[in-house]
Amino acid sequence: MNIKNVYILDDRAILYLNGEDTKEFLQNLISNDMNKVSETHTCFTSLLSPQGKFLYEFIIIKHKSGYLIDCEKSQADGLYKQLSTYKLRSKVEILNLSNEFVVAAFSYEKFLTFDKVQDKSGFTIKYREDPIFLDPRNKQLGARLIINLEKLYLSLKKLDLHDANLREYYSFSHKLGIVPKDLNKLQNKLFGIECNYEELNGIDFKKGCYVGQENTARIKLKNKLSKRLLPINITKGELTEGESIYYNENEIGKVLIDNGYPFALIKYLDENFNGKSDFNTKEASIKIKLPDWIKT
Secondary structure, three states: OOOOEEEEOOOEEEEEEEOOOHHHHHHOOOOOOHHHOEOOEOEEEEEEOOOOEEEEEEEEEEEOOEEEEEEEHHHHHHHHHHHHHHHOOOOOEEEEOOOOEEEEEEOHHHHOOOOOOOOOOOEEEEEOOEEEEEOOOOHHHOEEEEEEHHHHHHHHHHOOOEEOOHHHHHHHHHHHOOOOOOHHHHOOOOEHHHHOOOOOOOOOOOOOOOOOHHHHHHHHHOOOOOOEEEEEEEEEEOOOOOOEEEEOOEEEEEEEEOOOOOEEEEOOOOOOOOOOOOEEOOOEEEEEOOOOOOOO
């Protein structure tokens, strides 16, 4: 990413949770540990089904007396309803502030030019009263600013950041191996741990119970993680969501996201999987590479 570029993430939504029970409420639901979230540290996490399947992923930022949630806009209504269902009598207020706040992303190198920052994923500072944080999944994704829409363009001018094409950011995320959009296509299609959440700092295996924890822990402890969500590069043809991927007529995965930034659930430990090989679907030839940040 160019150090002067900023990407207005208009596909992101902002929820705000507040109230005396909020921290405990989230702690009992999400895959990460709320004790990690502070004024100087932001966390990536997920909300899974009771079976441990993927439902929602988001970033949690401490803000004033509550917590901001940065999630994909297409997931915002569903996440809001899911959290409201779990709330019951908890003293928690859930607000959708997507019409008031916007998320802007910029480079890792630019983040390091701010005063008193630390070179750590999730490290958070305040720009005036607005949070800026190094992406908690992978710092190569750069930093994010969450700011009131009315203040956005004046603040970007003062920060010497210039609006760039959002597709550059999507392409960078896809190349890095992190899903940039269309997360709803993954719902209930794979386990949360198969989304690489351990490597993306989205699961805490020491925190205790949360929704979906039992199957997540079982897969981890019994070393049964045999499939992962991996990026696809199309060399010829077109993909179709749900179709199988083959190597020499041996099925090694399925296409889950078929847009311009495609991903598939791949049997990455299969003897037929090799990151240097060519794979195929019914209509396409593809390449699949294991990201460098995944250690096998």
